[in-house]
Amino acid sequence: MKVVCLWHATEDETVYIKNALPRDTDLVVPKGEYFSRFECTYLDIARHAVDADAFIGWTLPEGIPEISNKLKILSWFHSGVDDLRQIGFLSLAKQRGIKIANIRGANATAVAEQAMMFVLALAKKALMKHEAASENHKFFPLFADEYRSAMLSDRTIGVIGVGHIGSLIAKRAKGFDMHVLGVRRNKERSVEYVDLMHGMDELHSVLAKCDYVVLATPHTVETFQFFGKAQIEAMKPSAFLVNIARGKLVQEKPLYDALTSGRLSGYAADAWQSYEFGRTFPVSRTPRLRIARLPNVIASNDQAANADDALERYIRWGVENLVEFAAGKPLSREVSPDLGY
Template sequence: MKVLCLWHSSEGEIDYIKRAMPSGTDVVAPQGEYFSRFECTYSDIERDAVDADAFIGWTIPEGIPEISRKVKILSWLHSGVDDLAEIGFLTLAKQRGIKVTNIRGANAVAVAEQAMMFVLALAKKTLLKHQAARENKVFFPLFGDEHRSAMLNGRIIGVIGVGSIGSHIAKCAKGFGMHVIGVRRNKERPAECVDSMHGLDELRSVLGKCDYVVLAIPNTSETFQFFGRAEIAAMKPSAFLVNIARGNLVQEKPLYEALTSGRLRGFAADVWPSYAFGRSFPAAYVPRLQIQTLPNVVYSKDQCHDADGMLERYIEWGVENLVQFAQGRSLTRDINLDLGY
């Protein structure tokens, strides 16, 4: 079996994969200089891609899937596979019988912690008060609406998408004494720390009860821009919205209008809309309406996963997928190519 790493792997990473895989496995990776080691070019891997049995990595250069006629499995080192859907790889995989796996759950705790950081930053007006302290500003009058913090204890948080990440968010929220409402495709599946579970068809009624709403749902054809004017209108004007899933879940224009009109109290995100050429014009990878500059917005840019131990865990879990495949075992993180997750 030949495994092709789709990044400029270190010697230690290659040795780790070889030790984990069955004896005789050939593990290869791009060689030479690079700008970012977690990606590669067509020319970097063209020769090895032709007869590779397995891929593992974060990116796939354009044209590589077409020449890789022997590949039987892709171990994708991301939780989401919507990028693969956009480049047509999931369709190709279905046609050729290629297995696709991910590392869902590997960064669940890190992303959940970031989500709670956003909840706290919005509720406690962290950026406003930090800047005021730097400028030696005193807030007056006391308990004024413009600088009074919100509470978490006793408040209701809605977790939209109760998978690995959403489950950890619920657990964290319970630590703050919050009441947790979950929304997921299969509401019959129980989840620890969720007080009540609801289906997607109940989303708007759930939103009206929540003081905080966190989006942790996959980006699929069904959920693409599913959170729009009607969903925002269903929320309390005093509520906060947090998105730690995918930027294209939320429609930008109604979100901007709600944040600038007082219809929504605040918004936080680690992800922004991706206006990809071919799907929208002009292409852009930041909010068109500059939502990130608003005073009631807190943001980071794809940093939820950038935490201690995450790189090592991504590779470990990705290799586990390959080991299971090589040994003919059931794939625990197999992607349903029809559902897209």
């Protein structure tokens, strides 16, 4: 089996991969200078891609899939595959019978912790109070609505999308004595720490009960911008919304209107809406309305998974995908090109 790394693996990483795979594996790693070691170019791998059986890594250079006629599997170092849909690889994989496996769950704990950080930071008005403290300003009058923190204890949190990450968010929410409502495609599959599970057709009734709502669904054709004006209006004005998944789940204009009118208390996100060439005009990789600058918004820029142990786990789980494939075993983390997860 010929395996092509899609990143400039270190010597230690290369040795680890070689030791994990069958002894007769031909492992190719890009060499030479690079700007980011977690990517490669067409020229780096083109001559090896033409007869490669497997790709493994974070990026897929333009033009490489088209010349990789012997490719049998892609081990993708991301939890989602919406980027593969965008570049047309999901349809190509379905057409050619190429298997795709991801590393879903590898960053679940880090992302769940980030979600709870957002919940706490919004509830406790962390940014406002930090700025006041840095200026030695004492809020007055005491217990005024605009300064008072919200509580998590005995409040209700709705987790929309109860997969790997959503399940861990529910567990952590229980640590704060919260009532947890879950919403997922298959509501018959119960999850520990979720008090009541609901289907997507019950979304609005769940939103009306929640003090906090966390979006943890994958980005698919069905979930693209599914959270808009109607969903926000179903929420309590005192509620907080956290998007720990993909920026494209939420419609930007109704979110901005709600945050600036008092219809929604606050918003936090790790990923932001983007507007791609050929799909939208004008093109922008950032929100058009500069939502992150609003005083009731907390943002990180795709940093939830940038945590201790994550890189090592990505590589370990990504290699496990190829080990299963080489052994002819079912892929534990196989992705359906039709479903997009």
